[in-house]
Amino acid sequence: MKNIFIAILLGFFCTLNAQDFKAYQFYDQKGKTIKTDKLIKELAEYDVVFFGENHNSSINHWLQLKVTEGLYEKKKRQIILGAEMFERDNQSQLDQYLNGKFDAKTLKDSARLWNNYSTDYKPLVDFAKNKKLNFIATNIPRRYASQTAKEGLESLNKLGEKEKTYIAQLPIKVTLDTPGYKEMKTMMGDHAEGTKVMNFISAQAVKDATMAESILKNLQSGKTFIHYNGNYHSKEFGGIYWYIKQKNPNLKMAVISVFETEDPELKIPEKEYIPTDFNLIIPADMTKTF
Numbered sequence: 001m002k003n004i005f006i007a008i009l010l011g012f013f014c015t016l017n018a019q020d021f022k023a024y025q026f027y028d029q030k031g032k033t034i035k036t037d038k039l040i041k042e043l044a045e046y047d048v049v050f051f052g053e054n055h056n057s058s059i060n061h062w063l064q065l066k067v068t069e070g071l072y073e074k075k076k077r078q079i080i081l082g083a084e085m086f087e088r089d090n091q092s093q094l095d096q097y098l099n100g101k102f103d104a105k106t107l108k109d110s111a112r113l114w115n116n117y118s119t120d121y122k123p124l125v126d127f128a129k130n131k132k133l134n135f136i137a138t139n140i141p142r143r144y145a146s147q148t149a150k151e152g153l154e155s156l157n158k159l160g161e162k163e164k165t166y167i168a169q170l171p172i173k174v175t176l177d178t179p180g181y182k183e184m185k186t187m188m189g190d191h192a193e194g195t196k197v198m199n200f201i202s203a204q205a206v207k208d209a210t211m212a213e214s215i216l217k218n219l220q221s222g223k224t225f226i227h228y229n230g231n232y233h234s235k236e237f238g239g240i241y242w243y244i245k246q247k248n249p250n251l252k253m254a255v256i257s258v259f260e261t262e263d264p265e266l267k268i269p270e271k272e273y274i275p276t277d278f279n280l281i282i283p284a285d286m287t288k289t290f
Contacts, residue, residue, distance in 0.1 A: 023059050023286070025266040027279045039278060040070040046224055048215060048253040050241060052231035052280075056288040060258055061120040063280065064228055068127060075224055081128050082218065084211060084229040085114050085121050086137030088166040094137050098129045112142070119289050124228065138214035138227065140167050140207050149203035152195070156206070168209035173246070174202050179238025181205070208233055212243035219251075231258050236274050260284040 026034045034042075043049050051067065053060045072079055086094055090111040097107040104122075107113070114121065128135040144167055147155055156170060164170070176182045181201050188197050211233065215225055233239040234255045241255055255276035261269050266281045273279075 022264065022266045023283070024063060025281045027268060027275070027281065029275050029277055029279070031268055031275070034278065036067065036070065040067060040074050043067070043071055043226075043254060043278075044074045044224060045252065046254040047219065047251045048244065049224060049226045050234040050253070050255045051226060051228050052234050052255065052257045053228060054258055054260070054282075055114075055120075055230060056116065056290050057258070057282060058119075058287045058289050059282050060280070061123075061289070065123050065127065068124065068226060071224060071226060072127075072131060072133075077131065077133075078223045080134045080136065080218060080220065080223050080225045081124060082136035082138045082211075082215060082225060082227045083121065083124070084139050084207075084227075084233060085117070086135075087112060087139045087141045088137055088210070088214065089141050091137040094125070094135060097125070098132075098135060100129075116289050121228075134218065136214055136218045136225075138211040140210040145203045145207055148206050149199050152199050153202040153206065166210075167206060168213040168243075172202075172206055172209045174198070174205040176201075178205070178242050179236035180232060181238070204239075208239040209243045211240045212247070215240070216244060216247055235276070237276060254278065256280060258282065260286075 026036065026039055028034050049071075051064050053064065068079070068081065093102065093107055093111040096102040097104070102110070108117075125135060127133075144156060144159070144163075153172060153174065156164070156167060159167075174181075176185060181204065184201050184204065185197055188200065211227070211229065215227060219225055227240070229240060234241050235257050237255060241253060244251060244253065256278045257274075257276045258280045259269055259273060260283070261267070261281055262284050263269075264283070266283065268275075268279075268281065
């Protein structure tokens with residue numbers, strides 16, 4: 001009877017343990033777990049922080065907001081926000097919303113907001129608005145990226161002077177030595193036409209170079225610029241990070257990369273895991289926003 005009781009008790013505790021689900025786990029570059037308070041303390045020492053994301057991950061976006069709030073407190077308000085999801089030619093509309101001259105509907109009607117703006121990015125924009133922080137629209141207008149993909153990087157030379165202010169200064173260097181770009185070429189396959197492949201990669205490069213230039217133009221001494229972008233734009237210290245390094249190698253920059261796993265303990269994935277400064281592991285079945 002005693003043994004039966006012990007077996008039931010053990011089964012009960014095992015059931016409780018199985019229900020202790022983990023929503024996320026941060027690791028440092030050496031593979032050690034790091035708590036969010038220590039993460040924020042370390043991020044406060046950087047000039048630029050790239051917070052990579054999977055665009056449809058609810059926990060990813062929630063953590064961006066919570067880390068930003070923590071960094072705001074740690075840095076005593078000395079932070080600047082910026083994001084891939086806003087294009088340079090919409091900076092005026094974004095500023096007018098931040099200044100209270102536009103309401104949410106007017107911003108939506110006048111700027112090219114992503115479909116998941118209200119759930120995933122509005123909380124960050126509203127945080128900047130409430131705290132009177134700068135929020136920089138860093139990305140190239142999508143029509144110019146599309147033009148590059150179709151007609152090549154050289155086609156941007158035909159733009160007018162006003163239009164050119166919305167993209168990084170030409171000429172823009174595009175090299176397969178940049179982390180990620182060689183991978184893009186491989187993904188397109190050996191049978192893809194060479195010119196089309198390089199146009200596609202150049203479209204990615206012009207986005208990265210423009211976001212890099214936007215960050216550099218809006219940096220302020222003593223402040224941390226936190227930038228939200230798709231994971232691909234900063235993974236493996238490539239993309240935006242790489243372009244900034246070409247212009248200012250002395251800046252102290254940190255990359256937070258994101259990885260999904262089926263492991264309920266959120267251990268570091270065994271495959272396709274190339275760590276950056278900080279690495280966010282999230283469940284593959286985490287709720288998606290779209």
